[in-house]
Amino acid sequence: MSVDVVIEDQRWEAAGLEETAERAVAAALLHLGLEPDAWEIVVMGCDDARIAELNADFRGKPQPTNVLSWPSEERGAEVEGGVPAAPVGDPELGDIAIAFDTCSREAEAGGKPLTDHAIHLIVHGTLHLLGYDHVREGDGDLMEAVEIAILGKLGVPDPYNGSGSAGPIDDGKD
Template identity: 65%
Template structure:
């Protein structure tokens, strides 16, 4: 398994978060030509209070957010709009950590008239891409990242969230 999930908030059980995280991570890695068996991602399924603490500690933003990711290495592309260099299997199998907050995700899914499972899957694809060096700060990078997300989600039968 790619993902190792710690569930702090039991409400995540209603959508089988460990299975969603695994499915999204595997689909993302395969889409990018990476063998899922070579990689590991640690997942924390928490609530808004916990993710607000993490957001304050790591980003100096003391409020909840939907998902946070911590890559194990800097993998970002130097040139805007170009794909990041892929990690090399066998050098370090840990891609990084992801934390996801139930309250914010459930609210966002309801507001967008999407199922919690589909929205959560999208956020895991998004966060896994972050672990692999994709970002959305620069416009060209955002375009590339969103296109990857849409392609991966399409393969999973999830409509374009944008």
Template identity: 65%
Template sequence: MPTETLIEDVRWHEAGLAALAERAAAATLAHLGLDPGEWHVSVLGCDDARIAVLNADFRDKPRPTNVLSWPSEERAAATPGKAPDPPDPQGDTELGDIAIAFDTCAREADGAGRPLADHVTHLLVHATLHLLGYDHEDARDAALMERLEVAILGEMGITDPYI
């Protein structure tokens, strides 16, 4: 699965963002029965200043956040709590874009006492699910998304981040 990773903040090189992104996206797709080799995801590794601008521009929230995602098309399920339809491999194979902020991720991982790589992997799984149409706007959708994240991370040897 070609994951294209653009590093704007050099700290992401040391953190191994490109490999973490590839592994997280591939694990998410495989867990959902999709062939990771058929799909493309773009990831931007940035800092808090850059993600604050993106958050302001796209969500009208002028502050840093940990991760943002932009699906290439609307894929949400019509019924809350139900899985969205899988993307069509005969259509556009670009799932969308993800931006992740080093400063916020490092602060959150430290605060939770979790390895940075585990926290970043969780956020990348979360963002990849967003690209596939999952969300957490409704409690039923949030529960479905959380169960998927925990299952995918478990398959990757990463403990439940919600404990």
């Protein structure tokens, strides 16, 4: 599998972002019937200041967020609640950025391990790269169900069940 992890904040190095990203991306791709070795994703571990810059540049929101994603192409389903078509051709799926400060704060507030929350955010970002979204209610319901299934396979509790929730994912897709 080709997950290129770029560490801009050394706290991600200590938190094991490289292994976490590889596990999360592989689980998402395998769940959707995609061979992980055939696809490329970049995951950047940064801090709140850097993600706030990116959020301002790409969304016009100059504040930190937990995760951002940039698909290499639009892959969303045309029909609300429909499964996006599997990618074909170009192996580059896109890029994900995850902010240590926000991720850490949310994990602590939700009473969950940082690794579990980071896995959730990376799975979420990977699904965005594959065309899943949550702007429309039906799409959001599908995306949430797919996330829960993937996380369950990784031993990560359902982040949406209300117990230990770290709150909504503010990833630029709303």
